[in-house]
Amino acid sequence: MRYGADATIRHLLADTETWAVVGLSANTGRTAYSIADYLRRNGKRVVPVHPSAPTIAGERGYASLSDIPFPVDVVDVFVRSELAGPVVDEAVKIGAGSVWLQLGVRDEAAAARAEEAGLAVVMDTCPAMEAPRLGLSWSR
Template sequence: MLEDCETWAVVGLSGNPDRTAYRIARFLQARGKRVVPVHPDAPTVLGEQGYASLADVPFPVDVVDVFRRSEAAGEFADQAVAIGAKGVWFQLGVLDPDAYERTAAAGVPMVMDTCPAIEWPHLAGSVA
């Protein structure tokens, strides 16, 4: 996902630079990824228009990156499948084995309990 996917919808991204979602979105953007804020308030963050839901995003999304508590995260995996995302990423501490099973059964790759900033250095030829 880190190498092949360009457009990342970040669920829970607000304009608060103290939040982890903001820092990771900025990290992804600095590495050439397009970041799409998905938040009920639909804020513009890091220069990108936000949307209240994944269904509101009017263009294809490659990865849905979820910054929500485990008990609320599964619905976003389901929404990611529904919009045709190529992958789902649950951040550190976000676990939902049932959502993983549903997403995998739909043929959509998913990772849980890790962070792009942690995984990026493992890419061949990457510069962290």
């Protein structure tokens, strides 16, 4: 079940620029790759975060969030639920503005920690589902 108010989701989709996508690799068959492409096509800077630190669509990748040398608006989490907590904690540590846990990724305790630290949180949904649901004029 989706977690996050419509106003929060709309804000993250409409008013942010830099998205760090944790779990984004060069594997074009993975959902993270197609959603990262969707975000890019709709004006977002997408920064890959993966242990292999791949360069994707001309954007240098980083092995961890802590390695990114510039501010991140949204940390988009494409890891299994049991691995999401440490990623959320790292997002808090780097001062990210928000975390978005993708469809099927849930960690209530991590979401609470992020909110307590002042981050906006969206969980268990996907930008490609939410933009059309909220009537945003994003391209598919």
